[in-house]
Amino acid sequence: MSRKERPAMTNPKEKTREELQAEIEDGKKKIRQFENREKMLRQKLSKEERRTRSHRLIVRGAVFESIVPEAKNMTDEEAAHHNAVFVGRDEDGVPRYAHQRGTAGNFRLDVKGSDKAFNFCYRGEGERLFVFEAPIDLLSFLCLFKKDWQKQSYLALGGVGDKALMCFLSDRPNIKTVYLCLDSDQAGNDACSRLVELMPEDLTVHRLIPLFKDWNEVQTRRNEITDGKYLREAVYGLKEPPQEETVEIIRMSEVDTQTVEWLWKPYIPFGKVTIVQGNPGEGKTTFALRLAVACSTGGTLPGMKPIQPFQVIYQTAEDGLGDTVKPRLIEAAADLDRVLVIDEAKRELTLSDERIEKAIIQNGARLIILDPIQAYMGDKADMNKANEVRPIFRRLAEVAERTGCAVILIGHLNKAAGGQSAYRGLGSIDFRAAARSVLLIGRVKREPNVRVIIHDKSSLAPEGKPVAFCLDPETGFEWIGEYDITADELLSGAGGNNATKTEQAEKLILDLLADGKEFASEDIEKAAADAGISARTVRAAKKNLDGRITSKRIGAAWYHALKK
Incomplete structure (x- = not known):
């Protein structure tokens, strides 16, 4: 019915005072009912709002x-x-x-x-990422572990797929550690194993297993958990980034200072490797044998006190033990019981052989001589290749240091004429680099019986002066003393700058007898000894001066003077 078709209003019958009062009371009642209804609705709405706000507080910022x-x-x-x-x-x-x-x-x-690569997540600034199957598990986890949760990152996979995880990690290179918080069931465990394999190598991955099936169940049943332990198990190290090798560092403040002990100062140290090199037939083996004799018998070396006798290991691959080595040791009066040889009948010895260290320790040897170097390199090592020589010498040097034994290696020179002595050693230059001392032995060209030992390298003390010895066919081995010649002069055959020992002895005799003085032979030999000249050299010098001096015998002594 339209507004125009409405019937005309009629005046209502006038109501009594009592009727009007009843209507007023009825209206008030309805108002009260409405107010109560409104209050109830407001309370219900307030409760719903509080529930909704509770969810917002859990994930504030998420x-x-x-x-x-x-x-x-x-x-x-x-x-x-x-x-x-x-x-x-x-x-x-x-x-x-x-x-x-x-x-x-x-x-x-x-x-x-929806694109599952961008699943429900919270991106924190920290380096940790917690991964869940469902958003509700993520939120439940935050309810359980509220403290400082905003610092880290959280991600729901929307199942057990890897798409969201791979996308998140590619966008967040700051992540270093991933915690897989998937459900505690077979599907969750299988997914963890698969995800671990897919994640980058530089991540550390751990597994957090909820006490019940999932984190939402743990949250809803947390009143049952009286001890506050919400984890069934934490499995650490499912994946670890490759560990960078730690460089072992030695602080010099922690190193004990050691004093070098000398077999022959400054030429041959104990506990180090020394190389003795020279051309064939020029005295290397003779020197090595004489060294073994002095050590086995308690002999002396130039400038040193008598040696306390000790065991010596002498290995040679060039001379026979029975027909050459032993006769020469007997001739030099060696203590044969103290000169030892490692038996190579069943297995050849090499510089890397563990028998070297064992023999030194078991026999208390303080000197081992190996002659020549190349015979003990082994079949697999090329002595001309530094990368093969270096580790062999390093191990040998370690043996020397551990045992305190002096290691002497006899080596030949190469055939490169005119080169510096440092480059004349046979094989790689690493031979010389590894040795703490290098001695060069050579023949003096104008004195065929004289051999000179030159200290060509010294890492532990100032280089010693050249020292000579004589190999006289009649008198045998004899130390002569210091000799003024350089390594390069010795190798080139220049013969040195100063006069020979015999010439020095001749000059000494003439100086003593100058101005008509007369000297006894004993006094001349004493003066010569003080100058490092042997009595044998003095006798040779007097023989050369036979036409210039006179000799006469008074009692048991001989006296000499210049001829007038």
Whole structure:
């Protein structure tokens, strides 16, 4: 009926005072009922608002929104059903994913067009990422572990796929540690194993297993957990980044200062490797044997006190033990019981052979001589290749240092004429580099019986002066003393700058007898000895001066003077 068709109003019958009062009371009652109804509705709304706000407090700062009509990607029907929507955003904050979850029951559904690579997550500034199957598990975990949760990152996979995890890690290179918080069931365990294999090598991965099936169940049943332990198990180290090798460092402040002990100062130290080199037939082996004799018998070396006798190991690959080595040791009066040889009948010895160290220790040897070097390099090592020589010498040097034994290696010179002495050693220059002392032995060209030992390298003390010895066919081995010649002069055959010892002795005799003085032979030999000249050399010098001096015998002594 339209407003024009309404019937005309008639005046109502006048009501009594009592009727009007009754209507007023009835109106007041209805107002009270309405106010009560409004109050009840307000209370209900307040309760719902508190519930919704509670969810917001749990995820404050996270990408979570309760269902409201204005929410993006939601329909009126979703609002009517009062679902919760979990929104996943990219690094720029653009929504890329949405998941509907019923607040009651098991309803769940991804919104059409969602990209699971951008699942529900919270991006913190820390280096840790916690990974869950579902958003509700993520939120439940935060309810259980609230303290400082905003510092780290949290991600829901929307199942057990890897797409969201790989995308998150590629966008967040600051992540160093991943905690897999998937469900405590076979599917969750299998997914963890698979995800571990897919993650980058530089990550550390741990597994946090909830006490019940998932974290939401732990949250809803937490009143049952009296001890506050929400984990069934924590499995650490499912994956560890490759560990960078730690460089072992030695602080010089922690190194004990050691004093070098000398077999022959400054030429041959104990506990180090010394190389003795020279051309064939020029005295290397003779010197080595004489050294062995002095050590086995308690003999002396130039400038040193008598040696306390000790065991010597002498290995040679060039001379026979029975027909050459032993006869020469007997001739030099060696203590044969103290000169030892490692038996090579069953297995040839090499510089890397463990028998060297064992023999030194078991026999208390303080000197080992190996003659020549190349015979003990082994079949697999090329002595001309530094990379093969270096480790062999390093191990040998370690043996020398551990045992305190002097190691002497006899080596030949190469055939390169005119080169510096440092480059004349046979094989790699690393031979010389590894040795702490290098001695060069050579023949003096103008004195065929004289051999000179030149200290060609010294790492532990100033180089010693050249020292000579004589190999006289009649008198045998004899130390002569210091000799003024350089290594390069000795190798080139220049013969040195100063006169020979015999010439020095001749000059000494003439100086003593000058101005008509007369000297006894004993006094001349004493003066010569003080100058480092042997009595044998003095006798040779007097023989050369036979036409210039006179000799006469008075009692048991001989006296000499210049001829007038």
